[in-house]
Amino acid sequence: MKDVKAATAKLTIEGRSIDLPILRPTLGPDVIDIRSLYKEAGVFTLDPGFGSTASCESAITFVDGDAGQLLHRGYPIEELAEKSTFLEVAHALLYGDLPDRAQLIEFEDRVTRHTMIHEQMHNFFCGFRRDAHPMATLVGVVGAMSAFYHDSTDITDPWQREVASIRMIAKLPTIAAMAYKYSIGQPMIYPKNDLPYASNFLNMCFAVPAEEYRIDPIFAKAMDRIFILHADHEQNASSSTVRLASSSGANPFGCIAAGIACLWGPAHGGANQACLETLREIGTKDRIPEFIKRAKDKNDPFRLMGFGHRVYKSHDPRATVMKESAHEIFELLGTKSNPILEVATELERIALEDDYFIERNLYPNVDFYSGIILDAMGFPTSMFTPIFAIARTVGWVSQWREMISDPHQKIARPRQLYTGAAARDYVDMGNRKS
Numbered sequence: 312m313k314d315v316k317a318a319t320a321k322l323t324i325e326g327r328s329i330d331l332p333i334l335r336p337t338l339g340p341d342v343i344d345i346r347s348l349y350k351e352a353g354v355f356t357l358d359p360g361f362g363s364t365a366s367c368e369s370a371i372t373f374v375d376g377d378a379g380q381l382l383h384r385g386y387p388i389e390e391l392a393e394k395s396t397f398l399e400v401a402h403a404l405l406y407g408d409l410p411d412r413a414q415l416i417e418f419e420d421r422v423t424r425h426t427m428i429h430e431q432m433h434n435f436f437c438g439f440r441r442d443a444h445p446m447a448t449l450v451g452v453v454g455a456m457s458a459f460y461h462d463s464t465d466i467t468d469p470w471q472r473e474v475a476s477i478r479m480i481a482k483l484p485t486i487a488a489m490a491y492k493y494s495i496g497q498p499m500i501y502p503k504n505d506l507p508y509a510s511n512f513l514n515m516c517f518a519v520p521a522e523e524y525r526i527d528p529i530f531a532k533a534m535d536r537i538f539i540l541h542a543d544h545e546q547n548a549s550s551s552t553v554r555l556a557s558s559s560g561a562n563p564f565g566c567i568a569a570g571i572a573c574l575w576g577p578a579h580g581g582a583n584q585a586c587l588e589t590l591r592e593i594g595t596k597d598r599i600p601e602f603i604k605r606a607k608d609k610n611d612p613f614r615l616m617g618f619g620h621r622v623y624k625s626h627d628p629r630a631t632v633m634k635e636s637a638h639e640i641f642e643l644l645g646t647k648s649n650p651i652l653e654v655a656t657e658l659e660r661i662a663l664e665d666d667y668f669i670e671r672n673l674y675p676n677v678d679f680y681s682g683i684i685l686d687a688m689g690f691p692t693s694m695f696t697p698i699f700a701i702a703r704t705v706g707w708v709s710q711w712r713e714m715i716s717d718p719h720q721k722i723a724r725p726r727q728l729y730t731g732a733a734a735r736d737y738v739d740m741g742n743r744k745s
Contacts, residue, residue, distance in 0.1 A: 543706025
């Protein structure tokens with residue numbers, strides 16, 4: 312922070328005034344510190360959804376929705392996605408800075424050497440129904456990691472925290488790929504140490520023992536970008552869930568499993584799936600005007616998914632980068648051979664030229680592009696959120712590490728505005744009225 316106590320805010324309650332410190336961050340709006348409010352004034356604040364409340368102090372990621380800015384450790388997301396690999400970004404999120412060449416080689420080697428999972432964990436997959444959703448499998452298997460890796464569950468030991476961090480970043484792609492293979496009835500493919508992170512994941516998902524799988528470099532580049540662009544996004548619902556769970560001292564694997572469960576919610580991690588389903592509902596280019604008309608009709612419940620963003624009010628900087636990968640995929644596959652790509656291309660053109668969309672900042676967002684890219688690669692919609700979870704694991708782990716090392720952290724215990732019955736007398740069974 313620039314200045315811990317830049318000024319004070321005066322709160323007056325029934326004639327009594329209380330001074331509250333105003334804290335100034337490096338970037339973003341000033342923050343009124345209300346930690347002593349209940350002690351001094353005997354009142355709470357109410358903020359459902361925490362839209363006006365900072366739950367922690369963090370130095371990892373900054374989002375400015377009005378300016379369309381996303382920074383990881385101060386680095387603009389556009390530059391990271393253009394010039395870096397996912398593991399470079401992961402290093403920056405974990406340790407604060409982009410690595411030099413020697414640091415990157417050492418970090419990549421550590422991650423690569425941890426990509427395999429304990430052989431006995433394979434038995435967990437057999438316990439799920441054959442049609443289990445990959446996210447259900449992911450939540451269960453990641454939570455079970457604490458039963459296999461006892462040497463990295465002591466959160467008071469810095470080295471165990473480090474080992475747990477690397478293990479989760481390395482093993483999530485393996486677990487997600489195995490969940491996918493199990494769901495489609497194919498043999499599970501082991502990781503290969505000679506492949507980069509994104510390519511290794513694609514190989515585990517699409518290779519089969521009967522023949523060699525050729526990894527298209529355009530697909531590998533697009534997957535790496537998807538991982539980068541979803542790596543962290545400030546104090547979103549799943550990151551806050553990880554922090555909430557970790558505040559109790561829970562083991563790291565349980566905390567990340569909690570984050571995965573939260574991400575599974577359709578309001579959080581399922582947006583790209585909803586976008587793809589919208590494109591499929593439209594079906595063909597000639598039906599686009601019909602759905603555009605419905606989207607503009609206030610009385611029609613239809614929503615054109617994949618446009619605009621709750622946080623970004625001018626543009627989504629991640630979408631700008633993702634758009635490049637999408638068009639590389641379009642060029643590679645040809646939109647004529649894929650009706651979804653054809654509809655997406657035309658819908659994108661209309662949205663960028665139509666005054667209705669321009670005036671309301673309804674631009675194609677990152678979910679619009681990531682959904683069609685993953686679909687073009689051959690992933691079913693059930694794998695969209697697990698892929699999101701792979702990317703976001705590095706953000707969750709970074710948030711978890713930061714919280715554990717914060718001397719001011721304490722167990723989370725939100726207050727409430729109670730609206731139930733006041734204290735009343737107990738009534739014996741024979742005297743109760745129905």
